[in-house]
Amino acid sequence: MGAVAFFAGLLLFVMGLGKWQETGSQAWLFGSLAFLLVLVVVSLIPGDGKGDT
Numbered sequence: 001m002g003a004v005a006f007f008a009g010l011l012l013f014v015m016g017l018g019k020w021q022e023t024g025s026q027a028w029l030f031g032s033l034a035f036l037l038v039l040v041v042v043s044l045i046p047g048d049g050k051g052d053t
Contacts, residue, residue, distance in 0.1 A: 001042055001043045001045075006039070006043050009035070009039040009043075010039070012035065013032055013035055013036045013039065016028055016031060016032030016035065017029070017032050019032075020032060
């Protein structure tokens with residue numbers, strides 16, 4: 001995962017938190033936290049995603 005994709009993911013996470021504050025819906029909170037977890041896990045996977053050839 002590139003740096004631009006990582007920061008775009010962080011921006012989406014912060015936007016989700018803003019939507020949670022706006023609506024008060026816990027679905028936005030848990031969805032944003034789940035997205036952050038997936039983002040961190042994917043960013044920690046080594047390699048470029050093209051497989052070992």
